[in-house]
Amino acid sequence: MTTFAWDRRAFLKGAGAGLLVVLAESAGVAQQESGRGFRGHEMPKDIGSWLHIGSDGRVTAFTGKVEVGQNIRTSLAQQVAEELRVPFDCVEMVMGDTDLVPWDMGTFGSRTTPDMGPRLRTMAAAARQMLLEQAAQAWNVDASSLRAANGKILNGDGSRSISYGELTQGEKLVKVVTAEQSLTPASEWKVAGTSAPKPEGRAFVTGAHKYPSDIVRPGMMFGAIVRPEGFHAKLISVDSKAAESLPGVTVVRDGDFIGVVAPDAFTAHRAAAMVNAAWDVPEQPSNENLFEYLKNNPETSEPRHPDHQSGSMEDGMRNAEIKVEERYTVQYIAHAPLEPRAAVAEWNNGKLTVWTGTQRPFGVREELAQHFSIPESQVRVIQPDMGSGYGGKHSGEAAVEAARLAKAANKPVKLLWTRREEFTWAYLRPAALIEIHAGVRRDGTLVAWEHHNYNAGNATINTPYDVSNQLIQYHPTKTPLRQGSYRALAGTANNFARESHMDALAHAAGMDPLQFRMKNLSNARLKAVLQSAADKFGWDRAKSNATCGYGLACGSDKGGYVATCAEVEIDSDKTIRVRRVVQAWESGAVINPNGLNNQNSGGVVQALGGALFEAILFSQGKILNPQFARYRLPRFSDTPKIEIVLVDRKDLPPAGAGEIGLIGVAPAIANAIFAATGVRVRNMPIAPEEAIPGIPASPFRS
Amino acid sequence: MANYELNINGRKLRVSAAQEETLLSVLRDRLDLTGTKYGCGEGQCGACTVLMEGRAVRACQTTVQSAAQAKITTIEGLEKNGKLSPVQQAFLEEEAFQCGYCTAGMIMSATSLLSERANPSDEQIERAMNGNVCRCGTYPRIVEAVKHAARIGALGGTR
Incomplete structure (x- = not known):
């Protein structure tokens, strides 16, 4: 049994009759990217999640994950319904209420699908097995002769059945499961793997949902x-x-x-x-000296090990006939969630909700x-879908x-919070300075790769390409502005630099950018999405000219693989317009194709903002553009034709998919611009609304 | 502070508010009509879009005083007898939202557009809706939803 304090949970006392299944776990915690300053937590070892099957047959699953538009309220419920063999609409998810749900570190790093999904599935599968055994006992038959379907246990020919609700016999049963359960393979899914609609959809279109x-x-x-x-x-x-x-x-x-x-x-x-x-x-840095600041202000004086080191850069560069060394910059940008920070606080007899x-x-x-020096048991945080x-x-x-x-x-x-407050007093996506030095043989073989990232982080910092001599290092730095987590934060920066650099090397070696990548790549999953995107895009026929450029990029982040092809139009006054994006994507087995498509397509649009024009301007401790009139966001008119190729790998576990869709967009656009104009922009954003001090003015507008 | 009589969703509502107070503030904070959202307070994002005499306006840029004489429709007023409006129905069927925070404003802008043009082109949709921001980037689906709504409307859906 676990050490969990049941009596504290008002809900569980009032849960009513039914079966409460608790998953006790011993598994460790996956590393999560949360920006610096949010580490130090571990998942409690005893309790991971629980679900309740009421005597009316309704299933309620409890998780500390939260719904922010990424569709996990739907996709997690689908997985519970799948393993329990109940209709999708019988499952309700209770999420993000600290008095009702198990402790959870948070919803970020694309961890919900790979971590919480299997937990809920395990518990649901265990619950189904228990119900089967209970029915077998009641009917005095062997459990293996019974099956579960549609919220019921049935005998072999279906002549006898009992509902899950009836099986709980009006009692309050608590079962703790620890055993490994065999989960239903994705190839046999009937509820998971389908485009189940968001259960709360109607409340969004009527204005009834309470944010x-x-x-x-x-x-x-x-x-x-x-x-x-x-x-x-x-x-x-x-x-x-x-x-x-x-x-x-x-x-x-x-x-x-x-x-x-x-x-x-x-x-x-x-x-x-x-x-x-x-x-x-006090005096503070500004955009003007940002990248020198990052380069010269390490977070600590402690030396840091490289993220990856193999072979010898010296040997590699000696064997290279083509050498390219460049630096790339990425500006601070804002999340700008359309709902700014908001809270309603209420004190009742010393308890805070x-x-x-x-x-x-x-x-x-x-x-x-901590702020009020009261025990956590005296604080309840409720997170309505936001x-x-x-x-x-x-x-x-x-x-x-x-x-x-x-x-x-x-x-x-x-x-x-007002929009101005959200821009100023929240935190930003880290700015980045990235330096890459690489060498290639005349035949296009990559032989040396050195990559330094100042400040943005080490997600996707390692190259997916085959290079025998590598030195790859993330350098944490002091930061002039408050910064933190962001959708695909370091992945965007590292991939922009790496994939721009790969493109430059391909051109220097006189090779087609697709062929150059394929030649230096052995990762089959990445090659598969690259080929899928190129095929759908018509890469072979895409010949750039002065007014229209075609570019591609690929990458891997958090267990998913993506390849992006972009068509960019450039008119005579150097205004660029992204006309078409084809994105191929693989993140294991697909749980909800429609939801995944929505995330992926939305990721392309969001990434377009950071790629082309989003930038925070700051000076002397002030944000200079803390309003939408001066901070441009992607709009309808910026949106290209987006085609998504979903590669469904039913043989692989599902990976989180909220972030991977962003990382190919900026380099694909930059590479397309180069293909058309011969000008390579190595700064993000590529075509800012106004000149950003500290970097060369971009020749392009958007 | 002054007293105003507002005509909102076909109901006459009395409210006490400051003269320069915005319609958005009155709707959300005084009348608990929270379906209309705050996004920027400067008319840049469209989250607060409502209909004034059938036309889309930004509630954050409209004073309560100027709204007092007009027929106002908010997202809460589109559903009639449990039946969604064609635009609401289309947004739901296309799942043209992710977090859904921009959805009310999108639906109001689209409703205004379709009342002027029953069958808008992609370019007309883009022009009419470009003041509405979806930070989740659901634009292609929203365009599809507006066209879908036009088809429902053509089939005699209620408005």
């Missing part, structure tokens, strides 16, 4: 925060008399924290604007417990702020 920012509590007040004038600012003086004269307004001061509580949101923001605060903002949008409900619970995150909502700033205001006001308080 974190939509939560309303009885007697609720509204909050607003008085923000410093820049990062690392110190408060010098504050005068809040005018604000406090507004009816119903309370100004809350606690050190450098200044917040306002008011009966309505309009008054809260008006009052916050009336607080007269003076700040001292916060509804908030976060990818880490348990992480936010910990932040809140207006997405893309890696940008790991932290609980709005939750802490709302809870501080609610405590001071002694009433529930809602806080919805």
Whole structure:
């Protein structure tokens, strides 16, 4: 039995009759990419997840993962339904409520599908086996003569059946399973592997779904925060008399924290604007010196081992007839989830409940417990399916702020960050400086590869190509702006540099970029997507000219494989337009083709923004473009024709697919531009809206 | 603060609000009509789109005062007697959303477009919808959903 404290869970006491199945595990935790500063957690060894089968036959599965638009509420339910042999609509997922679900590190790093999927399947398969055995006992027959289908156990000829609900006999049963279960192979899936629609779809089109920012509590007040004038600012003086004269307004001061509580949101923001605060903002870096800063400010003085080292770069370069050495830059960009950070906080007899949008409900619970010096058992974080995150909502700033205001006001308080606050006081995708030095024989054989990444991270830093002499190293650095996780963050940067460089080498060797890659690649899965994309795109017939370029790129991240072909039009004033993208993709067995397609196609559009025009401009501790009018996002008019080729490998376990779809887009576009113009842009974004200090001006616009 | 009578989704609603307060703030924070979303507060993202006399407007750029004389329709007002509007039905069938936060605004913009043009071309859809942002990047499906809605409308779906 486990050490889990059942009595704390109000739900379980009130769960009613039925069968509760608990998965106890001994498996370790997969390494997750969460940006620096969020490490140090391990999955508890005892409890991984649980599911409940009610006497009405309804199945409820509980997980700490959260739904942010990536469709796991659907795909996880499909997997439970599959293994339990119940209809899809009998399964409900309870997610992201720290009082109801098992502890979970968070939803990021494309880990839900490879980690949580098998857990839920294992538990569902164990539950089915238990139900089979229970029926066998009741009927006094051998369990192997029975089968499970459609929420029932049936005998061989189907003449006798009993529903799962009836089998629980109105009792409360708790079963702990640990055994390895044999799972239904993907080739036999009937519910998983199909395009089941989102169960909450109707609530999205009627406006009924309650996002974190939509939560309303009885007697609720509204909050607003008085923000410093820049990062690392110190408060010098504050005068809040005018604000406090507004009816119903309370100004809350606690050190450098200044917040306002008011009966309505309009008054809260008006009052916050009336607080007269003076700040001292220290000297800080700007775009102008960003990449020198990254190069010269290592995070620690400790030497760091290379991520990969083989052969000798010296030998490799000596044997190379063609040598290319370049540096690539990637700017900070914002996640810009359409729903900014939001929280509603409520205190009841010392217990704090916060509804908030976060990818880490348990992480936010910990932040809140630490801030208020109360036990985690006194904090409940509820995460309603939110207006997405893309890696940008790991932290609980709005939750802490709302809870501080609610405590001071002694009433529930809602806080919805403005867009400007979301741009300025959240965190960003890390900027990157990448240096690559590579050598190729005259026949196109890659013989030396050196890759240094400053700041972005080491995801996908290793080359998938066959090179006998390699030196690959990630260099963590100090960072001028607050940064953190992002959808495909380091994968995007590393792949942009590597695949641009591969393209440059192919051209230098006088080879077709596809042939050059194939020649130096033995990974069969990557070759398969590369060939699939090229075939669908018509690569053989795609001959670039001055106004139309064709480029390709490929890559592997988090167990998935992707290849991207892009067609880019360039007009006489150097305006570029991405006309067509073909993306082939393989991430093992496909659980929901329609959902996966949506993620993949959306990934292409999101990546297009970072590839072409998204960039954070900053100076002296201020973000200079913290609004959509100055931070361009991909729109309908930017969207190319997108064709997705899904390679379904039913023989391979499913990999997470939220991130891989992004990493081929920027290099494919840059390579297409080069093919048309002979100009290689090595900076992301490729065609920014306004000149970015510190890098050469791009000749292109978008 | 002043008192206003608003005509929202066919109902007369009285509300007390500041003169310069936005329709978005009144809908969400005073009337609990939270289907209309805040995205940017500067009319750049379209998440707050509602219909004013049948035409798409940004609720974050519309004062409550200027809205007081008009017929306002929000996402909550499209469903009639449990039946989704053609645009809602099409968005659902095409699964033209991921996180769904932009969906209300998209549906309102598309509803406005289809009331002016029963059968818009891809270019007309792009032009009419370009002020609405979907950060999840679901644009190709949204275009399909608008065309799908046009077909439902042509078959006599209710509006």
